Amino acid sequence: MGKTLAEKILSKKSGSDAKAGDIVIAGVDLVFVQDTTGPLTVRQFQASGFKGLANPQKTALFIDHAAPSPNNGLSNDHLLLRQFAQQTGAIISDVGGGVCHQIVVESLAKPGDVIVGADSHTVTAGGLGAFATGMGSSDVAVVFGLGKTWFRVPESFRIVLSGNFQKGVCAKDLVLHLIGQIGADGATYKALEFGGDSVGAMPVSQRFTIANMAVEAGAKVGLFPADETTRNYLAEQGRGEHYQPVFPDADAIYEQTFNIDVANLEPTISQPHTVDNTAPVRELKGTKIQQVFIGTCTNGRLEDLEIAANILKGKKCHPQTRLVVTPASRQVLVGALKAGYIQSLIEAGAAILPPGCGPCLGLHQGVLGDGEACLSTSNRNFKGRMGNPEAFVYLGSPATAAATALAGEITDPREVV
Amino acid sequence: MLKGRAFKFGDSISTDHIIPGRFAHLRSNLPELAKHVLEDADPTFASRVKEGDFVVAGNNFGLGSSREHAPLVIKMAGVKAILAKSVARIFFRNAINMGLPVLICDTDTISDGDELEIDLAVGTVRDVTSGNQFTFGKIPEAMLRILDEGGLIPYIQKYGDFKL
Numbered sequence: 100m101g102k103t104l105a106e107k108i109l110s111k112k113s114g115s116d117a118k119a120g121d122i123v124i125a126g127v128d129l130v131f132v133q134d135t136t137g138p139l140t141v142r143q144f145q146a147s148g149f150k151g152l153a154n155p156q157k158t159a160l161f162i163d164h165a166a167p168s169p170n171n172g173l174s175n176d177h178l179l180l181r182q183f184a185q186q187t188g189a190i191i192s193d194v195g196g197g198v199c200h201q202i203v204v205e206s207l208a209k210p211g212d213v214i215v216g217a218d219s220h221t222v223t224a225g226g227l228g229a230f231a232t233g234m235g236s237s238d239v240a241v242v243f244g245l246g247k248t249w250f251r252v253p254e255s256f257r258i259v260l261s262g263n264f265q266k267g268v269c270a271k272d273l274v275l276h277l278i279g280q281i282g283a284d285g286a287t288y289k290a291l292e293f294g295g296d297s298v299g300a301m302p303v304s305q306r307f308t309i310a311n312m313a314v315e316a317g318a319k320v321g322l323f324p325a326d327e328t329t330r331n332y333l334a335e336q337g338r339g340e341h342y343q344p345v346f347p348d349a350d351a352i353y354e355q356t357f358n359i360d361v362a363n364l365e366p367t368i369s370q371p372h373t374v375d376n377t378a379p380v381r382e383l384k385g386t387k388i389q390q391v392f393i394g395t396c397t398n399g400r401l402e403d404l405e406i407a408a409n410i411l412k413g414k415k416c417h418p419q420t421r422l423v424v425t426p427a428s429r430q431v432l433v434g435a436l437k438a439g440y441i442q443s444l445i446e447a448g449a450a451i452l453p454p455g456c457g458p459c460l461g462l463h464q465g466v467l468g469d470g471e472a473c474l475s476t477s478n479r480n481f482k483g484r485m486g487n488p489e490a491f492v493y494l495g496s497p498a499t500a501a502a503t504a505l506a507g508e509i510t511d512p513r514e515v516v
Numbered sequence: 517m518l519k520g521r522a523f524k525f526g527d528s529i530s531t532d533h534i535i536p537g538r539f540a541h542l543r544s545n546l547p548e549l550a551k552h553v554l555e556d557a558d559p560t561f562a563s564r565v566k567e568g569d570f571v572v573a574g575n576n577f578g579l580g581s582s583r584e585h586a587p588l589v590i591k592m593a594g595v596k597a598i599l600a601k602s603v604a605r606i607f608f609r610n611a612i613n614m615g616l617p618v619l620i621c622d623t624d625t626i627s628d629g630d631e632l633e634i635d636l637a638v639g640t641v642r643d644v645t646s647g648n649q650f651t652f653g654k655i656p657e658a659m660l661r662i663l664d665e666g667g668l669i670p671y672i673q674k675y676g677d678f679k680l
Contacts, residue, residue, distance in 0.1 A: 122658050124678050135540045139584060147672045165540060172541030179544070219582040219606055235584030235610035237668045249658060249678050283528060284576040288605050317579065319605055373528055460537035460581075481532040481580060483556040488536075 101348025103255040104322040105290040108230040108345070112213045119254040119352075128212035128229075130242040131159040133199050134166065135462075136217035136235075138176045141183045143240035153246030155188035159207065161199035162192065166455040169463035197428030197454035200224070200396035203231075204307060205430055209333075209341040210325030215242050219314045220396050220478065226306035227332075228325030228345040233314065253319045255290040256281075257353040260297035262362035267513040269406070270305035271398055271476065271496035273359065274312040275367040279377030280357075287317030289354065292347060297361055298323065303332040304402040311397045312478050315374040366511050368474075369494035372482040380499055383509040387419070390473040391504040392485075393497055394425030394452070395459045398476035401434045403497040408440035410501035410515055411447035417507025422449040423465045425457030447504070461486030474503045517635055518596045520568035522643075524628035525557055527574035531607065533557040534578065534586040543585055550592040567594035570634070572626050574600065578607025587611035597634055599623050599641065599652070612659045615667035621652035 102110065106117050113123035132140045137160055152158050160180045168174040177194075184191035192202055199216065200223040208214055208224040214231035215221065217239040224231035234248070242248050258277065278285075291313045293306075306323045313321025323329075325345040333342045366380040393399070393407050404426065416422045424444050426432040432454050435441045441451060452458075458465030459477045466486030467473055473485055473492050480492035495503070498512035505515065533556045535549065542549040554561040554571075571577075571590060577600040578586060587610045590598065597617040601624075611618045617636060626632070630645035642649045655663065658680040665671040 122656075122680055124680065135537075135543060136583060138544050143669055146669050170541045172544065176544055217582055217584075219580065221582075233582040233606055235582055235606060235613060237584060237613040238609065241668060241672055244672075245677065247678075249680055251656070251658075283579060284602060284604070287576070287602065314606075317576070317604060460540075461532075462537055462540050466538070479530075479532070479580060481530040483532050483536045483538070486536075486538045488556045 100352065101350035103290065103351040103353065104228070104292050104324065104345065104347045105230060105253050105255055105320060107347065108211055108213065109250060109252050111211065117252045119252050121252045122249060123252060124247055124249050125213050126247050127215050127242050128209065129157050129159065129203070129207055129214045130216070130239060131161060131199055131203065132217040132239055133161045133164050134173065134176055134180060135164045137180050139236035140217055140240045140243065141179060143237045144243050147240060147244055149244030152187045152189060152243050158243055159190040159192065160184050161202065162194055163196070163198050164456045164460065165462045166194040195429060195453050197431065198396045198399065198456055200311065201399065201427035201431065205336055205428060210329060210343050210345045215239060215248060220311050222313045222321050223307050223311040223396055225310035225313065225321040226303055226323050227329055228323055230320055230322070232319050253288055253290040254354040255292045256286055257356045258291055258293045259295035259356060259358045260293060260361055261295050262297060262360040264361050264364065267498050267516040268364050268366055269496050269498065270308040272364050272367040273361055274309045275369055275377050275494065276364055277359070278312065278316045278375050281316055283315060283373055283375040284317045289318050291316065291318045291321045293323050299326060299328065302402060303328060304400045307400065308397055315478055366496060366499050366513065368499065368509065369480055371480055371491040371493065374480060374494065380495065380509060380511045384511065386509040387472065388474045388503050388508060389419065389471040390421045390423060390465060390467060391500050392423045392458055392465060392473055392475040392477065393500050394427060394457045395477040396427060397478040398497050399425055399427030399431065401431050403476065404431065404435045404440045405438065406497040407501040408443040410498060410512065411504065412443040414447055414505055416448035416504045420504055420507045422447065422504045423452060423458060424449045425452040426454050428454050458485055460484065474500050474509060476500050517633055518568070519633050520570050520596060522570050522572040522626050522628060522630045522632055523561060523565060524626065525571065525573040527576060528579060529557050529573055529577050530580035531578060531583050531586040532580055535583065535589050546592065549585060550589040553589040553593050562593065565593045565595065568596055569594060570597050570599055570632055571595050572599045572623050574623065575602045577603045579604040582606045584610045584614065587614045587616050591616045612663050613668035615663060617663060619652035621650055
């Protein structure tokens, strides 16, 4: 009987014939924390009595959620992580490096890996064909010490993508549409495995956007095959030797299959306060927006900034709308500077923040006021998410964000591209 | 036998409702952090909840981030179990790792303030106020072993490895 991507990777890493529903113990190729989950991980690691890290070179600490730190509480958490890295030999990425998930896909994740992170958007690396999933601090502390963890092998949903996107429509619209269809708990405990004619030509940046949001449907992982596009991306990152092909078996068993012709999709948005509360952007036309945020592990990559810069070049943001842009990583910022995207965005009125998570989770750098609305390219719009339970967060694509920044109200990007 | 009051919540209570990101600077100061438990779902919860009470919710409780602080502050508030129609994946595992039982059952008939009696060993919930009695789904065996030790860290302290 054939295997899904999830079954294949977990079979190999557990040294067993893993099938959906089995409990396996698998070796972990990369484990990481960020600055809001890392301090508890360090304390749990110490409480467990471990003498050292199982694999220092496969253990990474990222200072990204509150970087640079906005207050002394978080500054002291950062100190703790820096000291732990020094004591144990773990990799550390400090202020200015960028969002953990972006650095993981640029520099660390390999197709076929098992990756565990103390952050729910660890699923992003599924875009490279890695079984990457988020866990809590205690689970991650035990991976720090043992180099392995237990998994229930998930059943898989196959999402078959065909056709080509219309102009102004992209991967973000697709994944919001999918979550709207199946619901925020529609794939709880499951693997989402993407395939079909549209996947081969889909750039890895768009695969990351889709894999990133698998968790918003409740999924454990969002997996893409590792193909020629993956190989080319890894080669561009100077680590072509990390490529290996990873594909599901043709006769794999899926719990459900969904077919999506992407040509039928239109720009899509999530309305407050749940990600699955989706609607076509055109139905929300006229909704006033006080802040537009472009960035995050979902849509803060070079290709996303390119889309926004092309729409905003030579124009000005609406006077009642602030535009905040946070490149996902240092590499993205350097690329956007070289390509002129940063200049276009600044001249249009954008505030450029350092690489990191920015205002996504309400810690700093763009907390909303009472009654204000934000159009964000991030992945969550729960009540209070951007620091104020009296504010409203809409989720959309970089193109929708840029079009909205120009008009000061929610705008279908097909009007401007 | 666990006995306590039900604090009823609706569907889709996210980890941002349970412990919002704006309090991230308190994550290394747990007693202060715990004062904000479930603040964005019910601002009066933290002042009303007592040792032994239960959180009772609808579908997809705990969706969102991986922050283990979410079940941790619920446990610190004195809550002895969470009852929900369904629960998000990471939250479920985190709660068990914190030694906090999560019981999957139909919570529709439980009202806010009802007195509940829960028998974890037998798998029953008795709503003393309404007179209803019902069962909850079995916690998977691998997780039950972790729960029986009081959570993942006590489990690892005892066994030093996974004995699933």
